[in-house]
Amino acid sequence: MSLEWMAWTLPTATFFVVIALLLLGMTIWELRTPSVARKGFLPIDTTRGDRFFIGLLGSAYINLAWLGLTGLSPWFSLLISVVFLVAVIRYG
């Protein structure tokens, strides 16, 4: 089956592989030590999966805001969003 119609590029393939690995990792983590809803700096009770979702969605918005509001390299926003994702999962 040719995947030419999907127009793959190395950056997008890397992006999806990383997301898939993160999901796989979260699943294994959840199976090993099931998470319990708790409250961190976010205003709502969250499980680990909730925080992961919030982290990913927030990261997408951080990158969009960076592109829309600044003219700087998107590598900075990627770095900020990784820090944000880790912070939300750990302390959110």
Next chain:
Amino acid sequence: MEKTPNNKAWLLVIPVFVIVAFSAIIPLMTVVNYSVQDIFGPGERYFVGVEWFKETLSDRRLHDALWRQFLFSGLVLLIEIPLGVMIALAMPKRGWGVSVSLVLLALPLLIPWNVIGTIWIIFTRPDIGLFGVAINGLGIDFDHTASPLDAWVTVMLMEVWHWTPLVVLLAYAGLQAIPEAYFQAARIDGASAWATFRYIQLPKMRGVLTIAVLLRFMDSFLIYAEPFVLTGGGPGNSTTFLSIHLVKLAVGQFDLGPAAAFSIIYFLIVLLFSWMFYQALQRVGTGEK
């Protein structure tokens, strides 16, 4: 936490995973791939990085369409949810009236979306349409092809007529599921009709209203066929909602890269708002903030 006793249930979920993968995830991945490339044709494409995102985020027409879309979805929720609940409360609880009202209410939901647009074009025409002739006969100059306000009024009327029944059906199902004992207790306490609604019916309808709000927000935010058939996005761009703008970009101009970047932003907005509504409605009446 106890271990799930039978994990075979996961096998039953596999078909759904496969269907969703083909109908949603693979197309979404393709859109992400398109969004970082300039595509001229099969096999002729160039990587442009985040260029289309930058262009899309500063596109004036997109900003206008986005505000229009928020206004539209906001009005839809503000009108359809209270109206749907009110109609559900007024509906008969038993007897032949139940079937009659349910069938009448379900009728607009059975009509194909593009036919809805055509019905309303004819219905509101100032020369032959029942509504158009009647309202012009009252001395109000009404023409949805010429005036942006009239176009909005027509689109909103059409949308409310088409989709309020869904809210009514959901709210009615929620109301019917409340055990009679609650109402007996309310009567013993001498609760007013408002108190019964506020402290019994409304909290008990939370689940169905969550679904109603989510469905109506997502559907209205993604609306395409009805306004496209009715107004084509006009007059001018006054009823050009996000999806109409997107289709113009992707199919009309064949700008696949910018259209893909636009689609991803569109998707993220729907995802964020649906999640926020879900979170908010899960907490209504539970004492949490």
